[in-house]
Amino acid sequence: MADFAECWELGDLPGHTLTVMLFKDVANSSELRDAVQGGSLSPESALANAALVPDALVLRAAAHKACVAASRGALRTRSLHAELVFGLSGSKHIGETLTRYGISPECRHVLAARFDAAPGEAAALAELVAGTPAPLSELPSLADAPLLTKYLKITKEELAIGSMAAAQLVRIAARDC
Structure with missing residues (x-):
């Protein structure tokens, strides 16, 4: 699993980790x-449409929020x-955001994320998804612009002055302002 799973330490929130896996052709x-x-x-996890996450930094920002x-x-x-998936959008409409950014029946590429996952939980989550594991570096190529x-x-x-990921980050950051 080391070739496609990443674990991030959220520095300003001690004790939390986020295990993230990308799957293609689910x-x-x-x-x-x-x-x-x-x-x-089971295990409870966030499942997001990877086509709507153009960069891992977007996922990290949503996880932080x-x-x-x-x-x-x-x-x-x-x-x-669910809050992680909700955080991917700049919208304040929870239901709409979870429908759009969460997993849908048509979703081909999936980001699976689990907070504070034990090693067994990450493996169990990987077994639930019938798709091809991929490194997070492939995330930008899957984006549906x-x-x-x-x-x-x-x-x-x-x-013209920024990237798709930058535009999404601005909306994530500004939603609560």
Whole structure:
């Protein structure tokens, strides 16, 4: 699993780690979505549409916001993992964001993330996803630029001076302002 899993230490929130795995060509997206919606996904994890995460930094920013919200007792969703998916968007509409950025039946590429995962939990999560493991460095090549532009309302002028990931990061950071 070392070739496709990464574990990040969130420096300003001691004790939290985020294990992240990228899967391409996932065949059981519908089944996974049903498990997430039914609360039966074990281990509990965040499953996001990788096509809407153009850079690992975007995921890290959303994870940071989720951890800060949890530490303040201010989660807007039911769990820390749902908060991570919610954090990927600049929108304040929880249901819409979870539908768009979370796993859907049509989702071909999936980011699976688990906070504070034990080694066995990471392996169990990897076994749940019927897809090809890939390194996170492939994330930018999987981005769906037209869909991100539509969802985030990114202008041509904005992209002329920055990247798709930068535009998404600005929206993540500014949502609560």
